[in-house]
Amino acid sequence: MAALSALHGFIAGIGAAVLGLCQSIGAVTLFAIKGVLAILVPPWYFRELLRQIMKIGFYSLPVVGLTAVATGGVLALQIFIGGSRFNAESVVASIVAIGMVRELGPVLGGLVVAGRVSAAIAAEIGTMRVTEQIDALTTLSTNPFKYLVAPRLVAGVLTMPILVAVADIIGIMGGYLVGVNRLGFNGATYLRNTMDFLTFGDVASGLMKAAVFGFIITLMGCFHGYNSGRGAQGVGRATTNAVVSAMVLILAFDYLLTELFFST
Amino acid sequence: MSTPKIELRDVHKTFGSNRVLRGVNLSIAPSESMVIIGGSGTGKSVTIKSVLGLVKPDKGMVLVDGKDVRKQKREPLLDKFGMLFQGGALFDSLRVWENVAFRVLRSKSTDECRELAIEKLRRVGLGPDTADRFPAELSGGMQKRVGLARAIATSPEIIFFDEPTTGLDPIMSDVINDLIRELVVELKCTAMTITHDMTSVRKIADKVAMLHEGVIQWTGPVGDLDTCGNAYVDQFIHGRADGPIEALR
Numbered sequence: 272m273a274a275l276s277a278l279h280g281f282i283a284g285i286g287a288a289v290l291g292l293c294q295s296i297g298a299v300t301l302f303a304i305k306g307v308l309a310i311l312v313p314p315w316y317f318r319e320l321l322r323q324i325m326k327i328g329f330y331s332l333p334v335v336g337l338t339a340v341a342t343g344g345v346l347a348l349q350i351f352i353g354g355s356r357f358n359a360e361s362v363v364a365s366i367v368a369i370g371m372v373r374e375l376g377p378v379l380g381g382l383v384v385a386g387r388v389s390a391a392i393a394a395e396i397g398t399m400r401v402t403e404q405i406d407a408l409t410t411l412s413t414n415p416f417k418y419l420v421a422p423r424l425v426a427g428v429l430t431m432p433i434l435v436a437v438a439d440i441i442g443i444m445g446g447y448l449v450g451v452n453r454l455g456f457n458g459a460t461y462l463r464n465t466m467d468f469l470t471f472g473d474v475a476s477g478l479m480k481a482a483v484f485g486f487i488i489t490l491m492g493c494f495h496g497y498n499s500g501r502g503a504q505g506v507g508r509a510t511t512n513a514v515v516s517a518m519v520l521i522l523a524f525d526y527l528l529t530e531l532f533f534s535t
Numbered sequence: 536m537s538t539p540k541i542e543l544r545d546v547h548k549t550f551g552s553n554r555v556l557r558g559v560n561l562s563i564a565p566s567e568s569m570v571i572i573g574g575s576g577t578g579k580s581v582t583i584k585s586v587l588g589l590v591k592p593d594k595g596m597v598l599v600d601g602k603d604v605r606k607q608k609r610e611p612l613l614d615k616f617g618m619l620f621q622g623g624a625l626f627d628s629l630r631v632w633e634n635v636a637f638r639v640l641r642s643k644s645t646d647e648c649r650e651l652a653i654e655k656l657r658r659v660g661l662g663p664d665t666a667d668r669f670p671a672e673l674s675g676g677m678q679k680r681v682g683l684a685r686a687i688a689t690s691p692e693i694i695f696f697d698e699p700t701t702g703l704d705p706i707m708s709d710v711i712n713d714l715i716r717e718l719v720v721e722l723k724c725t726a727m728t729i730t731h732d733m734t735s736v737r738k739i740a741d742k743v744a745m746l747h748e749g750v751i752q753w754t755g756p757v758g759d760l761d762t763c764g765n766a767y768v769d770q771f772i773h774g775r776a777d778g779p780i781e782a783l784r
Contacts, residue, residue, distance in 0.1 A: 314641065322628075398627075406589050407624035411638045411685075412613040 302494045306424050309416040320422040327388050327423070327489065328430030332437065338383050339438035342375050343367060343445025351454050363454065364461045365468035367446035372469060372477045376439040378525050381484035384434065385491075385517035392423055392492025393513035397499030397506035405497070420497070423489045431485025432478040439477065476532040483528060484521050491517040538601040540565040540693060540725040541586060546595035547749075548581055555581050556592070557749030563742075568719050568726040570736050570757075572771060573746035574780060579729035580621075582746065583695050586727070587616060599693070614638075617686035617724075621698040623678040625670035625685070631656070632666035635684045655684040659714055676707040683711070687718055694719065696728040700735050712738040733772055736760070745771065747780060 346367050354360045396419055399405050408415045443465060450456040491513045499509035539562040548556040555578040563569045571579050584590040586597050588604060597604045604612060625634045632652035633640065640648055653663045659680040670678055679699065686694050699715060700708035712735050719726045719739075728739050736743060737757060744754040745768045753765040760772060770778030 316641075402622055403620045403624040404626055406584070407618070407620055407626070409589060410587055410613060410616055410618045412610045413637075 298498075299490070299494055302497070303490055305416055306420045306490065306493065309414065309421040310425055312417075314417060316418055316422055319418060320425055323422045323426035324430055326391070327384075327426045327485075328434060331384050331387055331430075331434055334383055334387060335380050335434050335438050336441050338379050339371070339376065339442035340445035340448075342379055343371055343442035343447075344449040346370055346375065346442075347446035347449040347454065351450075360454075361464070363450055363456070364446070364464035367450075368443050368465040368469050369473055371442035371446070372439045372473045374477075374525075374529075376435045376442055377477045377480040377484060378521065380435045380438045380481065381431070381488065381521045381525075382518055384431065384484075385488045385521060386514055388427070389488050389492040389495075389513040389517040390510045392489060393496040393499070393510045394506060396493060396496025397509040400497065400499045401501060401506060415497075420493045423493055424486060427485035427489030428482050429485070431481040431488070435478060435481035436474075439474070472532075476528075479532075480525065480528050483524055487520045487524060488517050491520065537565060539563055539598070540567070540600065541727065542598040542601075543582070543585070544596045544598070546582070546585055546592045546597065548578070548585065548590060548592050554749055556585070558595070559746070559749070559751055561744055561751055561754065563725055563727060565725055566723050568716075568728070568739055568741045569744060570728045570730060570740035570742070571744045571746050572730065572733075572736060572768075574771070575731070577746050578749055579746055580697060583618075583697060583727060583729060587613070587618070587695070614689070615692045616695065617689070617691035617693070618695040619679070619682045619686045619697065619699055621701055623670070623682040625678060625681055627670055629669075630666065631668050631670065631673070631681050634670065634681060635666075635688050637685065638689050651688065652684070655688050656681070658687070658718075659684045660710075675702050676704075676711070679703065679707075679711055680714070683714060683718070687722065690722055691724060693725045693727070694722075696726065696730075696739075698730055698732075699728065699739075700730065700732045705734075708732065708734065709738075715739050743768075 347363050350363045350366045350370075351360055354362055354366075396405075399419070405415050405419070408418055447458070447461055447465075450461050451458045495509040495513040495516070499505050541561075541563040543559050543561045546556050546559040547554075559578070559582055561569075561571075561582075571582060573579050581590055585592050586599070586604070588609065599607070599612065599615065625631075626637070629637070632649050635652035635655050636643070636648035639651065643651070649666065653666055656663070656665055661677065661680050661684070665673070665677065665681070670681065673681065683699075686696075696715060699711055703711060715726070715728070716739055718724075726739070728735070730736060730739075737760075740757040742754060743757050743760055745752045745765065747767050752767040753763055755763055760768065763769075766779045770780050
């Protein structure tokens with residue numbers, strides 16, 4: 272009897288978790304649809320958009336650049352060590368380039384920006400919710416979705432590909448520095464190998480991934496901030512949830528997009 | 536008899552298992568200053584938010600100028616309102632003048648907006664030097680004044696004041712009360728205030744409504760407050776722990 276009751280509780284727990292997940296997916300989807308509609312329909316707040324481009328894009332450059340240069344350098348070392356086991360040291364330049372542009376630039380850039388930007392957006396909008404600033408926007412005849420959510424979504428989609436393009440270049444340069452100064456490659460040969468093996472498709476797919484990640488990062492920040500609970504604890508939880516969900520979604524969408532771009 | 540400016544008819548609102556409003560009926564005439572009193576958590580803020588559409592009533596009707604708010608276009612309707620929030624609700628990322636002129640930022644030039652903001656700041660007793668500061672650089676009293684300037688920036692027909700003196704010292708409270716009264720008379724607007732502060736009530740109100748257990752227990756002119764004979768009002772205005780309003784101990 273006790274075993275049956277425990278089994279019942281276990282199944283009920285699974286059911287509740289599945290229902291909760293479905294509810295969350297539905298809420299995020301509806302929020303995303305409202306956000307996209309707010310982008311398409313005027314009024315548009317261009318000044319707010321410029322502010323967000325600066326905050327999300329420009330101020331993320333140092334951390335993204337640092338991550339990229341370190342990743343490029345480490346990648347060059349690892350590939351050299353691995354490649355030397357079957358006399359393939361010469362592929363370092365091309366694999367660093369392809370690895371950065373296709374995968375590491377967008378994904379590591381996305382994860383780093385998620386940590387920085389999703390948290391900041393969730394904290395800012397969550398605090399606005401708690402201090403009634405969002406209600407104040409409504410009473411001032413301003414749709415909070417158009418003023419708060421739409422500019423952030425657009426800024427995320429526009430700036431992430433630029434950030435990732437910069438990260439790709441800096442990452443390849445990191446590999447170049449290690450390759451030439453540490454591993455003894457010829458500089459001109461290293462660059463020629465990099466350019467010869469990179470295709471337009473590699474670059475374009477990486478930048479498209481970045482645009483999707485930009486949308487995910489800003490959407491999660493806005494969603495969790497907008498639905499933040501009361502008080503400091505509510506804002507803190509919203510910030511954590513924004514970062515965690517953005518990171519998980521980036522990894523999930525990275526796989527889906529990679530399947531989409533490269534399996535056909 | 537003229538059409539009431541604001542009318543609530545049998546408004547109900549429940550959050551989860553908490554029945555906050557259980558049939559609120561209230562009528563506010565044009566240019567009248569109505570103050571709603573009542574204990575914490577009795578639904579005063581929900582009542583105001585129902586009128587503004589920030590909270591959707593489960594049942595009942597809210598009318599502004601005799602028309603159901605659900606059938607009116609949202610933006611023109613909200614243009615009739617100004618609101619002073621309890622904590623000011625000033626936008627942290629904007630300067631004081633941008634906060635005050637927020638509603639007209641998109642329709643007027645920067646110079647016109649600044650000029651309008653400085654004029655409204657002057658009206659609430661703040662100098663032009665305040666205009667370029669950020670809300671976080673102001674004291675609580677100054678933030679309330681900026682909130683007040685924002686509420687009156689476009690000379691609205693209706694102004695809501697949510698706990699206008701909360702967190703202020705008695706002298707600053709009196710200054711804010713005087714300002715509210717002056718502005719309401721000057722703009723000939725309809726005012727709806729929610730407060731616990733009996734000094735505010737006596738200064739601001741033409742009429743008072745007592746909200747308790749989700750319904751209006753008494754409403755009448757402020758002059759009748761002390762002699763109305765309503766047990767809820769009597770307990771509340773004298774701040775007694777004993778009476779029909781149960782106090783948690």
